[in-house]
Amino acid sequence: MIVTSPNEFLQAYAALAPLPHAAATARAAYLIAPADFMLAAESARDNRYMDMSLTVDPLKALAQHSALAQALRADCPVITFPGDPATPDAVFPNNVFATAPGRLIVGRMRHSVRQREAARTDIREFFGDVLGYDEIDLSGCNDLVAELTGSLIIDRARGVGYCGLSERCDMAGAQAMYKAFELRLMFCFELAESEYHTNVVLTLLASRAAIIAADGFRDPAVPQAIAQACGNRAIWLTPTQKQAFAGNAITLSDERVWMSARAAASLTDDQVEALGGFGFAVGAVDLSEIEKAGGSLRCCVGEIY
Numbered sequence: 049m050i051v052t053s054p055n056e057f058l059q060a061y062a063a064l065a066p067l068p069h070a071a072a073t074a075r076a077a078y079l080i081a082p083a084d085f086m087l088a089a090e091s092a093r094d095n096r097y098m099d100m101s102l103t104v105d106p107l108k109a110l111a112q113h114s115a116l117a118q119a120l121r122a123d124c125p126v127i128t129f130p131g132d133p134a135t136p137d138a139v140f141p142n143n144v145f146a147t148a149p150g151r152l153i154v155g156r157m158r159h160s161v162r163q164r165e166a167a168r169t170d171i172r173e174f175f176g177d178v179l180g181y182d183e184i185d186l187s188g189c190n191d192l193v194a195e196l197t198g199s200l201i202i203d204r205a206r207g208v209g210y211c212g213l214s215e216r217c218d219m220a221g222a223q224a225m226y227k228a229f230e231l232r233l234m235f236c237f238e239l240a241e242s243e244y245h246t247n248v249v250l251t252l253l254a255s256r257a258a259i260i261a262a263d264g265f266r267d268p269a270v271p272q273a274i275a276q277a278c279g280n281r282a283i284w285l286t287p288t289q290k291q292a293f294a295g296n297a298i299t300l301s302d303e304r305v306w307m308s309a310r311a312a313a314s315l316t317d318d319q320v321e322a323l324g325g326f327g328f329a330v331g332a333v334d335l336s337e338i339e340k341a342g343g344s345l346r347c348c349v350g351e352i353y
Contacts, residue, residue, distance in 0.1 A: 050226055050234045054273035057235040057283025061277050064233060072205040073299055074351035076125040078171075079117055080141045082338070085109040092217045102340045109337040113139065116333045117346060121235075123301040123331075129171060139338055140347040143198040143216075143245075144314035145171055146229075147353045152176065153228045156186045156198040158216050163187065179352075184228045186221075193223030198245040198347065200229070205255035207232035210274060212239040212246030212265075235274075238266040241321060247346050249290060250274065251297040253305055257281035257326040259297055261290035281326050289314040293344035300349075303327060308344045309334040 051057045060067075073161045085106040093196075113128075122128045132138060144165045146153045152175040166187035175181040183329050186194050199217035201210040209231045211222045219236065226234045242264060243249055249264025258278045262271045275282040292314035297307040305328045312332035315323075320330060335344055 050223065050236060052236050054267070054269045057233075058273055058276060060233050061208065064208070067205060067207050067232070070205045070207065071183070071353065073301055074124060074147075074353050076127065076352040077120055077300060078127040078129060078141065078350045079113065079348055080129045080138055080350075081131045082106065082109045082113055082132045082139045085131075085137065085139070085337070085341075104340050109139075112333070112335050112337055113348070116335065116345065119331060119333050120300060120306065120349070123304060123306075127174075129168075129174075132168070135161070135165050137161070137341050139341065140198070140343045141165070141171075141350045142247075142347060143195040145175075145350055146196040147175070147181065147351060148229050149353050150181055151230075152183050153179045153196060153225070154183065154185045154187045154222075156189050156192055156194045156221060158193045158195065168261060186224050186228065189224065192220035192224055193218050194225050195245065196225065197281070197351070198247050200225050201246050201250050201252055202229065202231070203252055203255050204353065208277075209234040210246065210252075211234060211236045212243070212249070213237065214239045214244055216244050235270075239272045240264050241267050245347075248293065248296045248344075251295055251305070251346065252278075252299075253297075253323075253326065253328055254299040254302050257283070257328070258293055258324075259283045259285065259305075261285040261287070261295045263287050264290060264295070283315075283319050283322055293339060296344040296346040298346040298349055298351075299328070300313075300351075301305055304329045304331050304347075306330065306331045306333070306345055308336075308339060310336060310339065311344060 195216040249261040251259040294311040309332045
């Protein structure tokens with residue numbers, strides 16, 4: 049079922065029976081290393097977190113990315129694919145490739161500079177030939193935009209998707225992802241005009257809590273409904289904390305939430321204490337160079353279910 053109003057969502061959510069044996073966090077993760085890292089002007093057209101006036105240091109970005117991979121290995125196995133100089137800003141693979149148990153989903157990116165990433169045969173062959181996953185390829189669907197887990201936040205333990213509509217995901221794309229991920233319920237809503245991806249305004253923490261930037265949603269009732277679905281176990285971000293990418297976080301285990309060092313530094317003591325009360329320590333990695341490209345830690349991480 050796909051719903052578009054907070055009331056419909058809460059009614060449908062309350063009627064869901066538990067989903068047995070579903071994992072709340074991924075069994076492994078993958079990253080794509082930066083190669084000749086640079087900022088893409090095309091992506092900056094609708095990514096307000098990018099500043100094209102900034103200069104970037106490719107070697108520093110590579111070092112930070114390597115440190116990220118090493119840090120995440122504390123919670124799950126991590127695979128790093130090599131970067132491709134033809135796609136120098138392709139360090140955010142979760143928009144292009146995503147998984148569900150036994151399936152690889154390839155997204156339909158809005159910008160041509162990102163569409164080239166979907167053509168990588170090594171990633172497709174790893175999931176298809178090595179892991180034996182079936183492939184669902186949306187990249188050739190010219191009548192939709194679907195930037196996967198940038199636009200779609202999934203409660204994996206319940207089979208529920210939270211899909212923010214923007215330039216990066218339209219309703220046709222949402223419907224395609226609903227089928228591809230085999231979700232039981234999808235809540236579609238419009239993001240605020242200044243936002244491009246849901247994963248900078250919403251993080252689900254191992255299916256039992258949330259980090260929410262309320263000003264990232266066009267309808268203020270939407271984040272309230274999401275928090276209610278989480279039993280009101282929510283960390284509410286200020287606009288400044290959202291800009292620091294505190295909403296772009298991920299859980300790869302039941303005990304820790306990962307975010308960038310800049311994001312972690314923006315949290316208040318009360319917010320860190322609340323996360324601890326929900327059962328999560330905060331893990332942080334310096335991604336200051338990579339964040340110049342308009343994304344942060346969660347954007348760098350592809351999940352393997």
